[in-house]
Amino acid sequence: MQSKDVPGKPFTVVIDPGHGGQDPGAVYRNIREKDIVLKLGLKLADYIRENMPDVQIVFTRDKDVFIPLHQRAAIANNSHADLFISLHANYCGTPSITGTETFVLGLHRSEENLEVAKKENSVILLEEDYSTRYEGFDPNSSESYIMFEMVQDEYLDQSISMAAFIQDQFKNRAARKDRGVKQAGFLVLRRTSMPSVLIEAGFLSNPGEAQYLNSDEGQSYLASAIYRAFKDYKISVDTRSDYKLVTQQTAQSRTEQISAPVEKGTNTSPAANRKITFSVQLAVISTRIEPTPSNFNGLTPVFVREQNGMFKYFYGRESSYEEILKRKNEAAKHFRDAFITAFELDNQIPLKKALRKSDQ
Template sequence: MKTNLHYIIVSITLIFTCFLTSVIAQNNDKDKFVVVLDAGHGGHDSGNLGSGYKEKEIALKIVLAVGNELKKNSDIEVIYTRKTDTFVTLRGRAKIANDANADLFVSVHCNAHNSSAHGTETFVLGLHANQRNFEIAKKENEVIFLEADHEKHYEGFDPNSPESHIGLTLMQEEYLDQSIKLARLIEDSFKFKRKRNSRGVKQAGFWVLHNTYMPSVLVETGFLTYKKEGAYLNSKNGQSKMASSIIEAILEYKKSLDQNVGENIYNDSASNADDLSNEKELIYQNITFKVQIAASSRDLEPKSYNFNGLSEISKEKVGTLYKYYYGNTSDLNKIRRLETVAKQKGYTTGFVVAFKDGVQINLSEALKTSTN
């Protein structure tokens, strides 16, 4: 009996220890900023072959260089969708990012065109603004046809159909502002630090971005079909420089998430922060305006000491991020004044957002409603 009791106690102890270890491991993982790096194409999908170079090889080398540098930061965890010349389905790439509960998804590609087009482009998910953007998305999405049973796995999505691309935007919409922010940082680094020709931040219907539930971008590092640019991207120097821009942008993006959040800075003049003028009210019926001042992976109490002395702070969890807001009013003039106050307090990237019945809507849509 004692033997059995001893066995039971040991078993329970082991199970409890394993449980604690698992919980601790999960908590440790959550403390890290998770970046999923996706090298486009791979295996029997070579991508484009402009000027005789292979997109799949160049994308992989850039991604590995980015990952190796990011891993030097103890608070960043890097996950690759592929580290070798293997074929990974689009749904498989998205699943890797979602299962990792990633904070960022960055997909790297090389462009192609039957013209002298050249330069970098970074895409976020959205309606294709023109036929050119649609053609790029169509080209990248056509990898679906290389997969067995693609009709089953992609629920009737047709890469050749503009209507299919329109439907992609809905699920990623809530991460669009963060995605655009990262895309802009990448393109600015390409343009100003690497002196590359930047074609800007664009929106298009990429399936892999649609199915990742976190801020996501797809980077076209240049055109292999433009001989000079193809040679640059195929060189070790070119790959290193393109990787450096992506690294810098990711680190700057991460820094911005926690900027002015939780620094426990209290300004004695904060009591005057809400000392607003008596400007005429401009009330929008059934609309609530707020100033979004930060989006962070950190869960903070909405107290003034966490937000540079600003009062009337609220927060909302969206995916893996916490969005923090300042103010709560139906008066457009008041929220504009609060936006100014927030920027004076250091939240220079703050912007006005609108809610109707507790759901965030486009500001332009809110301003179309009637006023008192």
């Protein structure tokens, strides 16, 4: 099982047990979140090693130590990981609430989701000079979370897919209450450069669920469910990625040679029936706004697509990669995280796949 981004590189998953060291996380009597999620992560790794030996596993922590949020993301990025899984347990003021939920990066749609993000982000208060490192972000201030309104995540679709697999397995394999796939502003997810999810495996504030989370049987069921979800996700990635990707260096060296693809009808080859175009993705937000120049710093044309209840905003549509590079440079003046994406006919596809197809 090799990563499609770099030939010969194994698929790499980062397991991130939350909290640790002087940060116990949520606590119910003598049951601590940091201990539960570490055991859960170790069991998950055992399942993957036993059944998918070609997958490379990287831990942000495999013992009881404190790892700052920015270092957790750096470990994942430096490992060139293909997937990031952050493990947590929930807590709230209503003991009757139970269930699992899996988060992806985005703006919260409810105060409940915001409170979960605040709780997990508050760990940065234990870090030295956190205000400078996180650019003045205050985890306890609702205003700080406005930054996630225009958050840009190239891997949102893959993250949602993995999250959906996890919740399906929790519900159908582990018989847990399904609280769904949600979005919220988690700093650790914002700083990772790969599909990423944050799992809340249950509520320590519920006595029964706390005992389940603290039991070897409960941890085994939950770890097995996450493993099965990972396996389903990996299969889906391999199925979609049945082409061989070139390295980033090779792709960059080819961009100067890429011209507009052959239009339909001018060639009888299968490639001639595929219309490849490039756009600049500006933002993903939870509300729809009119794609007028006044709403996007004068950029035009801007178009919008709805997917999974979120609205994606794109700038330009070019058949030439050279032309979209010009638009990307223009967009980056106003949208720092803008990136180039591609479409085949009307379906968004990975950029590397488009570069390969447009060169056929």
